[in-house]
Amino acid sequence: MKQHSFIRKAICATTALLIILTAFTTVRMESQARALARTHQATAQDILDELNDIREDYGCADLAMSDELTRCAAIRSTEISTYFSHTRPDGSQWYTINASLQYGENLLKTQINHEADDIVQMWMDSPSHKDLIVDGYYRTVGIARYHYGETDYWVLEFGYR
Numbered sequence: 001m002k003q004h005s006f007i008r009k010a011i012c013a014t015t016a017l018l019i020i021l022t023a024f025t026t027v028r029m030e031s032q033a034r035a036l037a038r039t040h041q042a043t044a045q046d047i048l049d050e051l052n053d054i055r056e057d058y059g060c061a062d063l064a065m066s067d068e069l070t071r072c073a074a075i076r077s078t079e080i081s082t083y084f085s086h087t088r089p090d091g092s093q094w095y096t097i098n099a100s101l102q103y104g105e106n107l108l109k110t111q112i113n114h115e116a117d118d119i120v121q122m123w124m125d126s127p128s129h130k131d132l133i134v135d136g137y138y139r140t141v142g143i144a145r146y147h148y149g150e151t152d153y154w155v156l157e158f159g160y161r
Contacts, residue, residue: 007041037144044070046116046145051133051141051156054124060136066159067141073155074099077146080107081153104158112152132158 028051035150044065052062075097083089086105088096095102106129108122123129132138133156141158 002012043116043145047120047143048141050116050120052121054133055136060134060137061139062130063158065136066101066140066142068098069140069157069159070144071142072102073142073144073157074146076105076107076155076157077144077153078128078153079107081146081148081151084109084117084153101149101159101161102157103160104138104156105134106132106154106158107157108154109154110154112147114152123156132156 025094035112047062055062076094079089083105086094086107088094088135090122094105106123108119110119110122116124120133125134135158138158142155142159144155147153
């Protein structure tokens with residue numbers, strides 16, 4: 001009988017320890033997610049600053065961050081993680097999220113932890129992406145990143161208003 005009592009106590013103690021470890025891991029993961037979200041916001045602002053520095057060099061007005069275009073960019077960033085194309089996974093065109101706002105799109109797939117200037121330089125190294133960045137008619141931009149595994153999927157959505 002004493003052996004069964006010992007086994008029950010050991011099982012209870014092990015279960016309690018597993019519950020504590022699970023709670024600790026959950027809190028730690030939530031804390032890391034909050035830190036990553038804060039980092040992402042700062043990185044998006046850094047990218048906007050980099051874009052505007054380049055636009056200034058080309059005699060273009062600064063881009064303003066657009067909440068609506070950022071929502072479009074966020075949708076596209078998740079879509080390109082499964083189907084990296086200017087065509088959406090359902091076969092429709094990239095601008096169909098909001099055709100009244102979206103007039104240009106830059107996509108980028110990178111390994112994680114690039115600095116903002118590196119990300120913008122990758123776009124600038126591509127003539128078609130550079131053309132959108134230095135297009136003086138654009139006034140607004142949405143910037144989004146979707147992180148999956150060891151990859152970041154970046155999207156710029158450009159607008160005229």
